[in-house]
Amino acid sequence: MAASDIAKPDLAPLGKKRLLWADQDMPVLARVRDRFAREKPLKGLRMSACLHVTAETANLVRTLQAGGAEVMLIASNPLSTQDDVAASLVKDYGAHVQAIHGEDGPTYYKHIVAALDFGPHITMDDGADLVSAMLFIAINRLDQLDPVKQKPVVDWANKFTPDQRKTKFDSLIGSMEETTTGVIRLRAMERDGVLKFPVIAVNDAATKHMFDNRYGTGQSTIDGIIRATNALIAGRKVVVSGYGWCGKGVSLRARGLGANVIVTEVNPIKALEAAMDGVSVMPMAEAARIGDIFITVTGNKHIIRAEHFEAMKDGAMVCNSGHFDVELDLVALDNLTKEKIPDVRREVDEYRLRSGKRLYVIGSGRLVNLAAAEGHPPSVMDMSFATQALATEYCVKNKGKLKPAVHDVPIEVEKYVAREKLASMGIAIDTLTKEQEAYLSGWEHGT
DSSP, rough: OOOOOOOOOOGGGHHHHHHHHHHOOOOHHHHHHHHHHHHOOTTTOEEEEEOOSSSHHHHHHHHHHTTEEEEEEEESTTTTOOOOHHHHHHHHHHHEEEEEOOHHHHHHHHHHHHHHHTTTSEEESSSHHHHHHHHHEEEEGGGSSOOTTHHHHHHHTSSSSSSHHHHHHTTOOEEEEOOOHHHHHHHHHHHTTOOOOOOGGGGGGHIIIIIIIIIIIIHHHHHHHHHOOOOTTTTEEEEEOOSHHHHHHHHHHHTTTTOEEEEOOSSSHHHHHHHHHEEEOOOOHHHHHHHHHEEEEEESSBBBOOOHHSSSTTOOOOEEEESSSOOOOOOOOHHEEEEEEEHHHHHHEEEEEEESSSEHHHHHHHHHHHHHHHOOOOHHHHHHHHHHHHHHHHHHHHTSOSSSSSSOOOOOOOOOHHHHHHHTTOOOOOOOOOOOHHHHHHHHOOO
8 A cells, every 4th residue: 555645644634624615615526426436437547646735636536536546646736735635635535645735846756756656547737747757757868857856756767777667657548637837748748749648638628727727716816815915905006927817817806806907928819808808918027117916827937037026116026826936037036135034924935135125925936826825716626626537537438549649628528517517506508499400500591
């Protein structure tokens, strides 16, 4: 039996209360779990999941277990683990969990190794770290791994010969990816010809990016900022970098609280959309001089750089709600700083620049909605995790039929999740008549 590595086993009772509270607001996933318990579509499979260890994720793990899978759960971000939930999953539900809130880089990758060593048939990722580790090993590019931070992965891989590494993950049926950042990385893997197995882009499902990214990220990001700083949002200039689904959600919620929203973008279509939505659009070089709160949600690196930090006003607050902390160039900020005061409030670090200005970084540049709050509300994760579970079932049922590529979630899964969510909300919709179906499928009718 795989060992667990968690911080506070005694928190299990609190974790169970929280995950069951979340479960009440996840009716679609509960329905999937009930069917999985009867049909056991994942019977005999081992699954390694590199996800945010939250109350909502715990209910996904319970669903996968109900389907017959043995699950190893590790953290996808050092600050996103809820230690009480991890404890409950181990004590109350028999899951294998290796995740500790605040774990350092080597510990994070030690847990990656545990997930690899579990011998998974299916993997799940938030950000593609687990898949990328597998591929670095399989294509023998260990020299490209960080020799310090990723040393546990290198040491584990070196237990095998190059030929053994090539075939180490041949039993993998497929993987699921639930973040924009991860899908970007996976499509790059596919483009470079190194992807060795099929991956379902759960992130690209409409019931994920339209709802989870927009409403989930929108609410939880603002929640994280308020919890960390107790700042009034109304009247402040909030700079949102990126106007994808996450950026739209963050902008919408900030405007709803009375903020003057400024969007920075590199995509002219998205920038135009933001302008048409009634928010100011300008380059970061201009926004940096006037913003009060800065939020990055791009999936790219170094969105806020040295020249932007230097231009910011005294007291500006900076955070990131993209998957990786590289969106903020914190090394450059360190170089501008004469004194750093950690935890002036919980999850808020004060940087006193040589210029005399003070800047505040929330959540160490990690996902602010998880580092400083609880992540997305369960109601929206209900759809994302129901889609995760059903995409996993689809992948297993089509074992050997899906080519090594990034695949969309089947439309049947999308429609099922949407219908069930509507039903749980007491909402009914129309259906097409036979005449309407014929009209939409024909070409003969003109003006």
